[in-house]
Amino acid sequence: MAQDITLLWGSGSPPCWRVMIALEEKGLAGYNQKLLSFENMEHKSEEVLSLNPRGQLPAFKHGDVIVNESYAACLYLESTFKASGNQLVPDGAAEQGLMYQRMFEGLSFFDKLIAVVFYNWVVPEEERHDSALKRNKEVLITELKLWEGYLEQLGPNTHLAGQSFTLADVVVFPTIAAFFKFGLSADRYPNLGEYYARVKERPSIRASWPPHWLENPEIQDDLKDI
Amino acid sequence: MAQDITLLWGSGSPPCWRVMIALEEKGLAGYNQKLLSFENMEHKSEEVLSLNPRGQLPAFKHGDVIVNESYAACLYLESTFKASGNQLVPDGAAEQGLMYQRMFEGLSFFDKLIAVVFYNWVVPEEERHDSALKRNKEVLITELKLWEGYLEQLGPNTHLAGQSFTLADVVVFPTIAAFFKFGLSADRYPNLGEYYARVKERPSIRASWPPHWLENPEIQDDLKDI
Numbered sequence: 157m158a159q160d161i162t163l164l165w166g167s168g169s170p171p172c173w174r175v176m177i178a179l180e181e182k183g184l185a186g187y188n189q190k191l192l193s194f195e196n197m198e199h200k201s202e203e204v205l206s207l208n209p210r211g212q213l214p215a216f217k218h219g220d221v222i223v224n225e226s227y228a229a230c231l232y233l234e235s236t237f238k239a240s241g242n243q244l245v246p247d248g249a250a251e252q253g254l255m256y257q258r259m260f261e262g263l264s265f266f267d268k269l270i271a272v273v274f275y276n277w278v279v280p281e282e283e284r285h286d287s288a289l290k291r292n293k294e295v296l297i298t299e300l301k302l303w304e305g306y307l308e309q310l311g312p313n314t315h316l317a318g319q320s321f322t323l324a325d326v327v328v329f330p331t332i333a334a335f336f337k338f339g340l341s342a343d344r345y346p347n348l349g350e351y352y353a354r355v356k357e358r359p360s361i362r363a364s365w366p367p368h369w370l371e372n373p374e375i376q377d378d379l380k381d382i
Numbered sequence: 383m384a385q386d387i388t389l390l391w392g393s394g395s396p397p398c399w400r401v402m403i404a405l406e407e408k409g410l411a412g413y414n415q416k417l418l419s420f421e422n423m424e425h426k427s428e429e430v431l432s433l434n435p436r437g438q439l440p441a442f443k444h445g446d447v448i449v450n451e452s453y454a455a456c457l458y459l460e461s462t463f464k465a466s467g468n469q470l471v472p473d474g475a476a477e478q479g480l481m482y483q484r485m486f487e488g489l490s491f492f493d494k495l496i497a498v499v500f501y502n503w504v505v506p507e508e509e510r511h512d513s514a515l516k517r518n519k520e521v522l523i524t525e526l527k528l529w530e531g532y533l534e535q536l537g538p539n540t541h542l543a544g545q546s547f548t549l550a551d552v553v554v555f556p557t558i559a560a561f562f563k564f565g566l567s568a569d570r571y572p573n574l575g576e577y578y579a580r581v582k583e584r585p586s587i588r589a590s591w592p593p594h595w596l597e598n599p600e601i602q603d604d605l606k607d608i
Contacts, residue, residue, distance in 0.1 A: 209528065221479035225486030232479050235471075245461075253447035253458050260451030263489070283511045302435065 157237070161187035164204055164215040166194045168337075168366040170266060170330035171226035172214040177326045178230040180360035183241030191367070227259065230326055244323045255317035255324045258306070262328035265303065268296045269331060273338050273378050297382060300335075300345055307347035313354070321358065329355055337369060338378040383463065387413035390430055390441040392420045394563075394592040396492060396556035397452035398440040403552045404456040406586035409467030417593070453485065456552055470549045481543035481550045484532070488554035491529065494522045495557060499564050499604050523608060526561075526571055533573035539580070547584065555581055563595060564604040 161184060165172035179187055192198035192213060200211045207215035208224040216222070216229045218236070223229045234244045246252055270278065271292040279288075306316070316324040332352050336342070342349025355361060387410060391398035405413055418424035418439060426437045433441035434450040442448070442455045444462070449455045460470045472478055496504065497518040505514075532542070542550040558578050562568070568575025581587060 218475075218479070221476050223479045223483050225483055228479075228482035228486040231482050232475075235478055236475050249444075249458075249462050250447050252461055253444070253449045253454075256454035256457050257449050257451055260454040280513070283514050285509045287506070288509050 157240070158184045158186040159188070160219045162217045163187060163189045164192055164207065164213055165189060166192055166199065166213045167368045168334075169194070169213060170334055171212075173330035173333075173364060173366065174226045174327045175214045175216055175229045175233075176364035177329065177360050178233045178244070178323075180363050181242045181244055181321075181326065182233050182237045184233070184237065185363065227263075227327055230323055234323060242321070244321075244326060246317065246320050246322055251318050251320070251322075255322045258316045258324040259327050261302075262324065262331060265299055265328065266331045268292070268299045269334060269338075272296050272382070273334075293382065300340075300348070300382070303332075304345050304347045307351055312350070315355070316351075321355075325355065329361065335379060336375070338376050339380040340382060341380065344382075383466070384410045384412040385414070386445045388443045389413060389415045390418055390433065390439055391415065392418055392425065392439045393594045394560075395420070395439060396560055397438075399556035399559075399590060399592065400452045400553045401440050401442055401455045401459075402590035403555065403586050404459045404470070404549075406589050407468045407470055407547075407552065408459050408463045410459070410463065411589065453489075453553055456549055460549060468547070470547075470552060472543065472546050472548055477544050477546070477548070481548045484542045484550040485553050487528075488550065488557060491525055491554065492557045494518070494525045495560060495564075498522050498608070499560075519608060526566075526574070526608070529558075530571050530573045533577055538576070541581070542577075547581075551581065555587065561605060562601070564602050565606040566608060567606065570608075 158179075161179070163172075163175060163179070165176065179185065190203075192201070192204070194213075198204070199213045204213065204215050205211055207217055207222055210224070212224065214226055214229065215224050218232070221232070223232045230244075246255060272289070275289050275292065276284065307314070310316075310318065315321045316328055332348060333356065335348070336352050340348070342352070356365075384405075387405070389398075389401060389405070391402065405411065416429075418427070418430065420439075424430070425439045430439065430441050431437055433443055433448055436450070438450065440452055440455065441450050444458070447458075449458045456470075472481060498515070501515050501518060502510065533540070536542075536544065541547045542554055558574060559582065561574070562578050566574070568578070582591075
């Protein structure tokens with residue numbers, strides 16, 4: 157199974173990390189993989205473009221099946237390897253509904269993080285506005301409060317869609333980890349802080365921790381005032 | 383079944399339309415529904431906020447299960463009503479992989495449409511730049527060419543993930559319909575044009591066609607030069 161899978165990835169990219177967590181959870185460790193450098197523009201290399209015409213990472217292949225979008229690859233892995241490793245879609249309709257809901261809210265959560273932390277990277281210099289960055293920060297704070305509330309409502313020691321670790325955690329945990337890497341305050345967001353501290357010890361997540369975060373564990377201060 | 387379902391929706395919103403197509407496909411016509419007006423800001427009403435704290439449409443409820451994100455609701459409906467109506471997830475791994483891949487590429491497709499057609503609505507006047515809108519248009523053309531190529535490769539009379547109509551069509555068709563409503567040229571994008579002309583006759587899509595498009599079938603010219 158694992159030997160039929162190939163993943164091209166970049167360190168610290170939440171989309172790549174999602175797929176790596178799913179692979180670990182499904183007991184597929186040992187897949188073929190290659191770490192590429194965003195800085196050296198290796199995501200625009202022929203090797204990537206031959207799998208992913210968008211020139212983005214992850215690029216994922218299982219046999220002849222190419223599934224590059226990170227959410228797509230996670231859903232594909234759970235569906236194709238249903239009986240292997242951990243079950244990532246819960247059985248009950250209510251739990252499934254909450255899982256899907258949080259997965260897709262997770263896309264907004266990620267976009268809003270990018271719109272603040274990578275504002276200068278995403279927006280050319282002559283198009284930047286303090287008013288836009290200020291608004292993006294306000295939107296991000298509103299979003300963070302929503303997730304604080306979701307965790308509060310579920311109670312301690314739960315996951316994003318209830319008791320079990322599900323695809324919602326697979327796809328949203330890397331975003332939450334990025335928030336704390338960029339300096340989010342666990343004092344100000346205690347439920348997210350508790351979730352992060354607990355879930356980061358999970359074996360699938362330890363096994364896929366971004367290598368350049370291990371080399372340089374320093375916390376940045378981009379989000380310290382958020 | 384259908385009587386346990388409630389949908390609050392707005393006319394012409396691709397996210398709302400996705401869920402309505404899924405409901406029709408799963409044989410759930412007759413669900414409770416209420417058409418709300420974006421213009422009158424009814425998506426920010428107490429009625430919506432009590433289901434969807436984001437104040438967005440669709441707002442969707444099945445029994446006590448609330449699933450507002452449109453992709454989430456479609457996945458939930460297929461999973462919960464697997465045996466009803468039409469099967470929307472194909473059986474084979476290759477077809478499933480392609481379906482998930484196209485579904486999630488569909489989010490970029492939609493975002494890039496919005497970034498052009500609703501540029502003035504999304505960006506405050508003092509933050510607008512011709513250079514940004516020009517770039518957004520170039521990005522949109524590149525995206526359209528990708529989808530033209532996908533359809534070309536699959537051959538005539540197919541759907542987005544192969545022979546069958548799947549969740550990829552459920553979630554991406556409303557975006558493609560919006561492109562043509564905003565004046566995209568079927569001469570310039572013949573594969574998308576053929577797909578649109580064929581799939582719009584599908585019963586689930588005819589049954590859920592945006593009522594204000596029926597009232598005013600005129601084609602806008604926003605995308606005529608794209």
